[in-house]
Amino acid sequence: MTKQRLKRGKKASGNNRSKLLFESADWDFETIQRTYEAIEDIALNDLGLSVYPNQIEIISSEQMLDAYCSVGMPVMYNHWSFGKRFVAEEVMYRKGYRGLAYEIVINSDPCISYCMEENTMAMQTLVVAHAAFGHNHFFKNNYLFQQWTNAEAILDYFEFAKRYIAECEERHGPRAVEDTLDAAHAVMDQSVFRYRRPSKLKVGEIERRQKERRRHQEENYRDIWRTVPRQDKDEADDDESQKELAERKAELNLPEENLLYFIQKHSPVLEPWQREIIRIVRSVSQYFYPQKQTKLMNEGCATFVHYYIVNRMYDLGLISEGTLLEILHSHCNVVFQPEFDDPRYSGINPYALGFAMMQDIKRICDEPEPEDLVWFPDIAGSGDWRGTLKSVWSNYRDESFINQFLSPRLIREFKLFTVSDKATAQHLRVDAIHDEDGYRRIRADLASSYDITLGEPDIQVADVDLRGNRELVLRQTVRDGVVLAEQDREEVVKHIHYLWGYDVRLEGISGEDGGSVFEVAVGEDEDA
Amino acid sequence: MPQLIDRRPNPREKSLGNRQRFLRRSREEIKRAVDQAVNERKISDAGNGGSISIPKRGIKEPRFRLSPQHGDRQRVAPGNKEFVTGDKIKKPQTGSGGSGKEASDSGEAEDDFVFSLSRSEFLDILFDDLELPDLIKSSLMDTAVSEPRRAGYSSDGTTPNLNVLRTMRNSIGRRIALNRGGSSKLRELEAEAEELAENCDLDISQRTRLAHIYTEIEELRRRAKRIPFIDPIDIRYNRFEKQPVPMTKAVMFCLMDVSGSMGEHEKDLAKRFFVLLHLFLQRQYERVDIVFIRHTHVAQEVTEEEFFYSRESGGTVVSTALDTMLDILGERYVVSDWNAYVAQASDGDNFSSDTARCVELLDEKILPICQFYAYIEVLTEQEKSRFSEPGSGKELWRGYHGLADKWANFSAKHVVSRGDIYPVFRELFAKRKQEGRL
Structure with missing residues (x-):
């Protein structure tokens, strides 16, 4: 699998003269290999990091642009929004308004780091220390990543997703797939599980619980309660509907914070392939959820690691002063x-x-x-x-x-x-x-x-009556009066309506006093 | 041990699929932008790709976002210099911190999304409603026409290109230089040896001769084994280089009536017609000159700017334009060197006594020497329905009617919408096909 080209650059001059790993700015695969080993030595034996096996890939700037636009993943399904990002980034890059990142690193096992071919050898050193050891250690050890992402399977899953969506486009037409993806993307941010769900009970366990409940009722039975006069008829009715509502909610596991999950499971109108697409979008969102929560720490960890390692390398005489200064220059910019x-x-x-x-x-x-x-x-x-x-x-x-x-x-x-x-x-x-x-x-x-x-709006599925009019009720809990931006909220509700197929209502409820702040409804009446 | 992988040779343009999806989605907006670009650009570079900007509205990706204008927030910022606890800071006009985002949010509608189109994407959209057949679309988009030409010899290539003569010449030279000796020498020696061997009583000199011959034969065979008849270093291939097909020069005359009756719609159609003709000629010829002649009751050669954007008042005498064209043709473009193409756009009005003279000029002077003469008459919907009969039309149309039958290189068409422009060219292409050039 390894395909090496050993053309670029000159070999660093003989090791016996000095311990320097490289002297020229050009890099070649041999030098990267040698430098990697030196970095690895410091990372594992001095810092004591624990990392996934590394896979370092050299890519061109165009490939970097590609990777940028498909959310940094090496494989991603096709969607127009990635194309939009590409044409925009391309203009910025070609006109020189914006440089490209030196590297991209992917939370997978083996951990893939992309390095740009334009980097000098000093920059490659920095990038390997930063990404292949700093980020890699963080991905492997942080509890959020351990809990929510599956590093071994992620690339295979994206491969599957890409294939599956391409197949759907062939079978059901690109238009239908695009509409589904558009709608799913709109609620992507509200479609992650923030807490671990209790695992499903086994059949025997359910039975055991029911028995226990029954026994408890029997034990606590008091005949005297039967003789207590009944409440008013109205109140009983009201009570009944309250109870029904509570039952319904319990049955659907409401309130539900993962909107796409709920839609995928309960939407009355979706085809099986659409549900699968929604699951894919949901998985992408979930995969990136830990990264959103640890941006500061992740970058802090990687920056600290590269800073320590390159200084150590300089102390050991492995890199020259010039190299160190070049690395520190970009370090300071960062x-x-x-x-x-x-x-x-x-x-x-x-x-x-x-x-x-x-x-x-x-x-x-x-x-x-x-x-x-x-x-x-x-x-x-x-x-x-x-x-x-x-x-x-x-x-x-x-x-x-x-x-x-x-x-x-x-x-x-x-x-x-x-x-x-x-x-x-x-x-x-x-x-x-x-x-x-x-x-x-x-x-x-x-x-x-x-x-x-x-920092993100708290929106949950509050209620839906699947046997009745099937209206989906979403609720934003408005904290400190920070409501949803008006411009987008109706658009997004329309997308949800596409996925749900029946009326959708979004209400903003004040977190402080429970009063209604705003309401958006999209349904058949409006269309008519 | 890390896996080091060189991804650079991987297939390029991974994003192409996404890019096409994006273009398809915002087709309407992009089309509008392309139309505008065509109107603003010169005819000669209307076909090139380039930056396009479209409004962001159609390509928005809505998400639930918290409104930056509402509610109470707590912000932490670095770089405090003078504030102490309890200070009050007046909110800046645009607001601070989060309201910076607000400005960009509300400005979104006007903000344009800028990106570039490649030449083929640009042309694809430009041709969209001209109703061009696909074959012609692709032949127009493909500008690089090249042919392999012999260009000396090379030491590597494919077997079909092997140059036997050269190879053998090298082989012979090498064999002589290395003193390999040919098979004829070997045969000669073998024959002599046989002859001697048959003879039973050999004197001493003959025996030594025989022994000598055997060693020589042995030596020759050894050499032949070591020194190959054809060595890889002898082999030569014919080398080919892609060279652009030499194309001759063409001049394109754009004639247009600019009297008051030609409005924006008419000019827009005319421009598209000229652009298409130019693209077509560009593909056929290496060099294409464009001459703009506008006319009212007098004609003059003008720049492209003046041609499309200035208005003149006056009557309409078409023959003046034809005269001017003939003058320029005679002065600057020698007929033996230049292919002349004439495109005339008009609303069909002419000073009635002039039409006969136009027909005469065309029939006798212009059509015999020009490759193609295309006349489009821009009509409105009502006019179109009125002139449904083949012979009926406005002044010029009636005059030109007879010419189409007589001359194969003359084409006249009524044009109401963009889709009508292409049929004018159909005859041009059909003619080319007959000549086997397309």
Whole structure:
């Protein structure tokens, strides 16, 4: 399978003269191989990382563009939206407005890293350390990835998805497939399981429970209750319908947060192949869900790993000063954090904050200050930064990571401040700055801004009467008055209507007082 | 040990399928953009691909998103310089932080989505409602016509291209140089040896001779075994290079009536007609010149800008344009070097006494020397239904009517919509086919 071309570049001059792995900027496969081994040595034996086997692929810029546009996956089903992304990116790239990423890494086993052919050897070194070891370790060890993604099977699954959708296009026409995919993509973000579902009960277990319930009823039977006068007829009716509703909800497992899952299982109109397509879209969404929650940590981990490894390589005399400077130059570009009033500011750079926090944990372990001993009594001065970082990378996601490890020192370094922005007010109010009173507030606020359950709308299937008019009721729980953007919400509900086939109603219910905030309905009446 | 894989030789254009899906989906919008591009561009580069921008509306991918304008939020930002707890900051006009997104959201409708089309994609859309047959579409899109031409010899190639003469010449030279000796020498020696061997009583000199011959034969055979008759280094192949087929030059005359009666619709149809003719000629000829002649009651040669966008007032005397054309043809384009094509677009009006002169000019001077003369008369729907009879039409049409039967290179058509333009060319293509050139 390995097809090597050993044409490019010159071999680095004899090893006996110096220990340098390479001197020229050109790379060839032999040099990458040699460098990889040196990096691997440091990563496994010094840092003690545990990684999936690596597969490093060299690709051209055009292939990088391709990979970009099909959500970074090597195989992906066909859809026009990927083509749209491609033509847009192509213009940006050709006109030189935007460079391409140096690498893309895929959470799979073996872990695939794409490296651009245009990279210099120094950049390839950086990329291998960053992606093939940093990201790779994170993918393999973080609990979210372990829980939600299946690294061995993912490429096969995407292969299947691509084939299946191509077959559907042949059999049912590209138009029908496109409509289904469009509709499914519209609700993709609301179609992940956020919590593990209880596993299905076995038949014997169900029986055992029923028996137990019956026995409990028999044991607690009191004849006297029969003699209590009955309630009013009306009230009984009301009670009855309440009970029916509760039963219905229990039967359908409502409320349901995974919209596509619900539609796939219960939609009255979908063909079997459409349900399968929905399942595919849902799986893609679920696959990327851990990545959304760990962007800061994932990049922080990879950046920390490459920074440590290349410095180590320099210390061991494996790379020259020039190479180190070239690597540090792009490292600094990556971890640059513009301030809020800078025109380049577009939020907190996950590379910058992630890297700074990892470095800070190392510092706290090695050279704690008195302040750190108060804030981080468990790890301050322990000296075991390798173990601490590895347990951090395994057991946290962005939100909990910040909540636990953002130190006052970093808050001062970044000069973080928090403002409250009320839509109704004329002013923004500064709630906390980097001082003794503000640390905890800032840390909590920053952590919750990384909580994606707060950053994304909370929409659930509230009710549907499958035996009645089959109207699907969706409910957004509106927190702090942040409603859905009007522009899109009706469009999306129309897409849901296409998948559901009957009336769909979306209501916004205030999370604070339970009042109705807005309502969107799409159904047959409107079309008529 | 890592797996290092070179993916660069993998098939390219993995995104092509997605790209086509995208183009198909936004066909309507892209079509509008292409139409506009054709109107803005010059005829000579109307066929090239290029940047296209379409409104984002049709290709939106809606998602549930939280509204940036509503509700209360808490934001954390880096780089505090002067604020202390409790400070109030006036919200900027466009809002801060999240409202930056708001601006881009609401601006979305006007924001255009820009991307480029390749030449073939562009032409495909351009031809969409011209109702061109597929064969002609592909022959128009394919500009690179080349033919393999002999270009010396090379040491590698395919067996069918083996050049035997060259190969043998090398082989002989090598064999002589290495003193391999031919089979004739061997036969000679063998015959002599046989003769000597048959003879029973040989004197001493003959015996030594025989022994000598045997060693020589042995030597020759050994050499023949070591030095091959044809060695791979002798082999030569004929080399071919793709060379563009030499095409002659063509000049295309665009004649148009620009008097007040030609409106935007008429000019748009005329332009499409000219673009198509130009594309067709471009494929056939290496060099195509375009001459624009507009006329009212006087004719003059103008630039493309003036041709399409300026208006003149006056009467309509078509023969002036034909005269001007003949003058230019005589002055600049020698008939033996240049193929002349004439495309005339008009609404059919002419000063009535002039028509006879036009027919005479065409019949005697123009049609004998030009490759093709296409006349399109742009009509409105009502006019079209009025002139359903073959001979009936406006002033010019009636005059030109007889010419089509007499001259195979003359074509006249009524055009109401874009779909009517192509039939004008059908005759042109049919004629080419007969000559075996297409």
